[in-house]
Amino acid sequence: MLFKYKAIDDKGISKEGEIDAPNRDIAISGLQRRGFIILSINEQSENKSIFEISFFERVKPKDVVILSRQIATLFEAQVSALKAFTMLANNTENKLLGRKLTQIGDDLQAGISISGALARHTDVFSDFYINMVKVGEETGKLNQTFLHLAEYLDRQYALTSKTRNALIYPAFVIVTFIVVMTLMFTVVIPKLSSIILDSGQAVPFFTKIVIAVSNLFVHYGFFILIFLVLLGIWVWRLSSTPRGKIYLDTLRLSTPAVGNLYKKLYLSRITDNLNTMLSSGVPIVRAIDITAEVVGSLVYKDLLVEVADSVKSGLALSMAFEKHPEQIPGIMVQMVLVGEETGSLGTILKTLTDFYKREVDDAVDTLVGLIEPVMIVVLGLGVGILLVSVLMPIYNMAGSIS
Numbered sequence: 001m002l003f004k005y006k007a008i009d010d011k012g013i014s015k016e017g018e019i020d021a022p023n024r025d026i027a028i029s030g031l032q033r034r035g036f037i038i039l040s041i042n043e044q045s046e047n048k049s050i051f052e053i054s055f056f057e058r059v060k061p062k063d064v065v066i067l068s069r070q071i072a073t074l075f076e077a078q079v080s081a082l083k084a085f086t087m088l089a090n091n092t093e094n095k096l097l098g099r100k101l102t103q104i105g106d107d108l109q110a111g112i113s114i115s116g117a118l119a120r121h122t123d124v125f126s127d128f129y130i131n132m133v134k135v136g137e138e139t140g141k142l143n144q145t146f147l148h149l150a151e152y153l154d155r156q157y158a159l160t161s162k163t164r165n166a167l168i169y170p171a172f173v174i175v176t177f178i179v180v181m182t183l184m185f186t187v188v189i190p191k192l193s194s195i196i197l198d199s200g201q202a203v204p205f206f207t208k209i210v211i212a213v214s215n216l217f218v219h220y221g222f223f224i225l226i227f228l229v230l231l232g233i234w235v236w237r238l239s240s241t242p243r244g245k246i247y248l249d250t251l252r253l254s255t256p257a258v259g260n261l262y263k264k265l266y267l268s269r270i271t272d273n274l275n276t277m278l279s280s281g282v283p284i285v286r287a288i289d290i291t292a293e294v295v296g297s298l299v300y301k302d303l304l305v306e307v308a309d310s311v312k313s314g315l316a317l318s319m320a321f322e323k324h325p326e327q328i329p330g331i332m333v334q335m336v337l338v339g340e341e342t343g344s345l346g347t348i349l350k351t352l353t354d355f356y357k358r359e360v361d362d363a364v365d366t367l368v369g370l371i372e373p374v375m376i377v378v379l380g381l382g383v384g385i386l387l388v389s390v391l392m393p394i395y396n397m398a399g400s401i402s
Contacts, residue, residue, distance in 0.1 A: 005031060065157055069147070074088075
């Protein structure tokens with residue numbers, strides 16, 4: 001709940017502001033711990049005006065990367081946590097993030113730990129992020145922790161962005177192909193087919209197929225559109241159910257070329273997460289559990305949950321990975337085994353992270369390099385075959401007239 005208060009601080013200066021708390025008593029207790037004498041405190045309505053709400057207002061991963069670097073720099077300069085978050089709240093360009101940081105500053109002033117304050121904003125800070133900060137508080141190395149977080153998030157952001165951007169061009173070409181073919185069947189082909197049919201000549205078999213498809217689009221296009229909309233709604237509803245999410249995730253991983261790219265992306269995330277947390281002192285079982293929540297794939301999440309259970313029962317990490325040969329390649333199992341035997345698991349995981357990052361980069365470059373010419377050829381052949389099927393009878397008709 002959000003409470004608006006008016007108070008006087010220990011210097012006699014009037015203060016007004018807002019505090020987020022589960023109830024009124026906790027809000028009052030938090031303000032009193034700051035040394036405030038409360039004049040009034042009222043619960044704020046959750047309804048905001050249309051000018052305060054933006055549908056597109058959100059905190060991007062890049063904003064969290066920049067924030068982490070700024071926090072690390074301020075902590076390195078011996079700036080207190082409360083002052084650091086207050087400064088950043090007043091200077092951030094993202095209004096939503098600014099409000100979040102203001103609330104975190106209020107929580108810190110009320111005596112809540114940094115990790116506890118961050119944990120109240122899970123829509124911005126992941127479970128991985130919060131646990132890393134908690135470890136930093138326990139070890140007294142918060143500046144290093146935030147620097148590690150910034151570097152980790154920066155790597156993941158760059159990797160995810162490159163993968164996503166690589167798929168934009170093929171999607172654009174496919175959409176263009178569909179639009180062009182739809183226009184051909186609904187606008188161009190009907191006009192040309194009327195000329196062919198009126199000529200009274202024998203119509204080739206392929207031309208009959210093209211004319212039939214064109215008639216289907218012209219006379220039943222509205223129903224086709226309704227079917228596609230319903231199909232899209234069904235897929236969306238399917239993707240919102242646990243079973244549907246697993247099915248779509250499995251389908252994505254089994255798709256040729258693209259599936260291999262996603263597999264390497266998830267492996268990179270797993271090794272990077274584990275390396276970052278283990279090097280910061282997070283217990284291995286807890287590190288695996290957190291990685292399962294942030295890996296971004298239900299297939300790999302279920303796998304990591306099973307791995308965590310195996311490790312809890314006393315099995316080595318490499319042997320737990322070895323139970324899943326379809327998702328975890330043999331080279332990764334062997335590398336982890338070497339790391340366990342030599343006591344350098346963190347170094348091995350970092351090496352694997354760099355390896356899979358390069359693999360993702362190479363896979364993206366290869367995919368883009370192959371898709372571009374293939375799509376252009378397919379688009380050209382599709383339009384070319386379509387035109388030849390319709391124009392050849394017209395040329396034959398013109399030749400017979402002459």
